[in-house]
Amino acid sequence: MSKTIIWDLDNTLYYETDEYKNKLNEATATAAIKEFKIPLEFKEATEKVKESYATYRDGLEIFAREYGIPHKELYKSYHNYKSELVKTIAPYEGLLEELQSLKCPQYVFSTSSKDICEKILKHISLYDFFKDKFYSVEDFDVYKKNESSDVYKRLCETIGISPKDCIFIDDSYSNLDYAKQCGMTTIRIYYGNNSAKDKTFIDSAYKGIYECLEGLKKDYNC
Numbered sequence: 734m735s736k737t738i739i740w741d742l743d744n745t746l747y748y749e750t751d752e753y754k755n756k757l758n759e760a761t762a763t764a765a766i767k768e769f770k771i772p773l774e775f776k777e778a779t780e781k782v783k784e785s786y787a788t789y790r791d792g793l794e795i796f797a798r799e800y801g802i803p804h805k806e807l808y809k810s811y812h813n814y815k816s817e818l819v820k821t822i823a824p825y826e827g828l829l830e831e832l833q834s835l836k837c838p839q840y841v842f843s844t845s846s847k848d849i850c851e852k853i854l855k856h857i858s859l860y861d862f863f864k865d866k867f868y869s870v871e872d873f874d875v876y877k878k879n880e881s882s883d884v885y886k887r888l889c890e891t892i893g894i895s896p897k898d899c900i901f902i903d904d905s906y907s908n909l910d911y912a913k914q915c916g917m918t919t920i921r922i923y924y925g926n927n928s929a930k931d932k933t934f935i936d937s938a939y940k941g942i943y944e945c946l947e948g949l950k951k952d953y954n955c
């Protein structure tokens with residue numbers, strides 16, 4: 734039986750440049766300062782976001798822990814600012830055709846909010862392809878993919894597929910850890926060096942989307 738592919742969206746089906754990542758960090762900082770009045774200068778708050786990613790693999794967590802800002806509220810506010818950045822994403826050349834050429838059914842599962850997923854998919858011309866087949870953590874009333882394997886189980890129940898029949902593809906290895914815990918096959922897309930070589934919960938790693946697409950066909954018969 735052919736596997737079902739579940740794609741991460743951000744930095745997987747499009748590439749996040751360093752400039753874009755900085756803008757995302759700034760969006761979080763702006764939300765924390767403007768909407769939640771944290772007593773930090775803009776630069777300090779932006780550094781906090783980076784610290785949060787490094788420590789918790791999540792840019793918002795530190796604001797919940799140190800300033801008591803409800804994660805869900807900051808998540809929503811951050812996405813309002815992120816919305817403005819979608820137009821700056823450069824879509825991959827020919828990606829739709831590449832995805833269409835795979836034999837496996839495909840879904841998207843993202844940490845981004847449902848609205849932003851839709852906006853990004855439209856912007857990168859994949860909305861029609863993934864219509865009714867993209868999910869946000871919001872759909873499961875959580876705001877992270879790297880906290881528990883439960884959300885992966887619930888995703889599988891929703892789409893009616895057993896985790897062992899899924900290939901989950903993400904750039905973030907902390908997400909892959911939980912996908913593996915629920916029984917999925919895991920693939921990491923990396924860009925610079927393969928910094929997660931030692932992680933036993935990653936079944937395959939490919940450099941960039943095009944190598945990944947080739948690997949899916951060659952190594953996974955997709």
Ligand SMILES: [Mg+2]
Pocket residue numbers: 741742743744745903904905
């Ligand atoms: Mg990602």
